[in-house]
Amino acid sequence: MWNKAWDPKSKNVFITGGSQGLGLALAQLLASKGANVTICSRSEEKLIVALGKVKQSASSTSQKIDYVASDVSTFQGAKRAVDSCQRVPDAVFCCAGGAKPGFFLQQTEEDFQAGMKTDYWTCLATSHAAANVMARNGIKGGKIVLVSSVLGFMGLVGYSQYTPMKHAIRGLAESLRSELQLYGISVHAYFPATILSPGFEEENKTKPKITKQIEGVDEGLTPEVCAKGLLKGIEQGHFFITTDFVSDLFRVSANGSAPSNNWFLDGLIGVVASVGLPIWRILIADRAIKSHVDEHRREMGLK
Numbered sequence: 001m002w003n004k005a006w007d008p009k010s011k012n013v014f015i016t017g018g019s020q021g022l023g024l025a026l027a028q029l030l031a032s033k034g035a036n037v038t039i040c041s042r043s044e045e046k047l048i049v050a051l052g053k054v055k056q057s058a059s060s061t062s063q064k065i066d067y068v069a070s071d072v073s074t075f076q077g078a079k080r081a082v083d084s085c086q087r088v089p090d091a092v093f094c095c096a097g098g099a100k101p102g103f104f105l106q107q108t109e110e111d112f113q114a115g116m117k118t119d120y121w122t123c124l125a126t127s128h129a130a131a132n133v134m135a136r137n138g139i140k141g142g143k144i145v146l147v148s149s150v151l152g153f154m155g156l157v158g159y160s161q162y163t164p165m166k167h168a169i170r171g172l173a174e175s176l177r178s179e180l181q182l183y184g185i186s187v188h189a190y191f192p193a194t195i196l197s198p199g200f201e202e203e204n205k206t207k208p209k210i211t212k213q214i215e216g217v218d219e220g221l222t223p224e225v226c227a228k229g230l231l232k233g234i235e236q237g238h239f240f241i242t243t244d245f246v247s248d249l250f251r252v253s254a255n256g257s258a259p260s261n262n263w264f265l266d267g268l269i270g271v272v273a274s275v276g277l278p279i280w281r282i283l284i285a286d287r288a289i290k291s292h293v294d295e296h297r298r299e300m301g302l303k
């Protein structure tokens with residue numbers, strides 16, 4: 001497959017969410033491999049600091065390293081950002097996103113709308129702008145990478161504002177993988193578990209105790225480790241990319257008709273998942289939630 005040969009050297013890459021966390025780590029990694037990188041996020045202040053780090057990581061001074069401050073949750077904002085790249089991007093990484101965890105009963109219409117915008121619309125608007133510019137400029141071997149989450153394969157108490165959007169990104173990735181073959185553009189989706197990023201620190205401020213308890217099994221990976229794993233997945237031509245064993249279990253069990261990464265290994269993982277996941281759900285996750293009922297009702301002041 002064409003994906004296997006992908007080498008970032010001299011490629012023009014555009015990264016949303018490039019000012020911190022996964023997006024910044026990826027920008028630094030790709031710059032260190034010789035790519036021309038444009039990072040994008042809303043806050044110019046954060047971008048200026050991040051730009052310095054990406055420039056330091058670059059392997060040569062001739063690489064173009066830029067930033068563009070734009071809100072990519074609208075078609076206008078995403079198109080403006082993608083069009084502002086000095087050269088048409090060969091690869092676009094949609095890393096912008098973030099959760100505001102909380103109990104379903106307490107979250108507001110604004111919280112749900114913010115989830116749609118921050119998580120789904122940033123991916124939708126960026127990939128729409130990117131696919132148009134790549135296809136219309138005859139870019140060969142273009143690449144669009146959408147960042148979902150392991151919560152794009154499953155659901156967990158406290159994440160109802162976020163999880164459905166990450167499932168939607170999976171649906172978008174499958175639609176685009178199929179359709180963008182028309183233009184030779186390959187599509188990948190990344191499903192990380194916990195990333196130890198500034199966004200994770202932020203979401204922990206509103207995260208219910210029960211959510212922390214259940215997801216605590218997963219110790220998390222640094223943005224740098226995730227960026228490396230994501231790039232490795234792209235080099236291996238994986239469509240659904242995962243970088244830890246727990247996410248492998250959920251990926252394989254929710255694979256549907258998506259291309260698998262390795263029919264033999266995924267087959268074995270599938271056997272472990274079909275036994276392990278129901279046991280985990282019944283004996284660990286749902287049991288923890290049921291034991292939390294009384295405390296929760298008191299906290300919420302429910303009758």
Ligand SMILES: NC(=O)C1=CN([C@@H]2O[C@H](COP(=O)(O)OP(=O)(O)OC[C@H]3O[C@@H](n4cnc5c(N)ncnc54)[C@H](OP(=O)(O)O)[C@@H]3O)[C@@H](O)[C@H]2O)C=CC1
Nearest residue numbers: 017019021022041042043072096097098149194195197199
């Ligand atoms: N942290 C985690 O545990 C996990 C995260 N993920 C996903 O991985 C991705 C990266 O996460 P993480 O490293 O934690 O990122 P962070 O939350 O630390 O950073 C998010 C980045 O996205 C930017 N951003 C947010 N909204 C917009 C917008 N509307 N337009 C442009 N840029 C925007 C932010 O900058 P600014 O605010 O300046 O715009 C920032 O650069 C996200 O999609 C996240 O949902 C998936 C699984 C686990």
Ligand SMILES: CCCCCCCCCCCCCCCC(=O)[C@@H](N)CO
Nearest residue numbers: 099149151193194215217218276277280
């Ligand atoms: C044998 C079976 C074992 C199964 C163990 C299952 C453990 C569940 C881990 C859930 C991790 C949730 C990470 C959320 C990441 C995310 O997207 C948020 N942080 C938002 O940013």
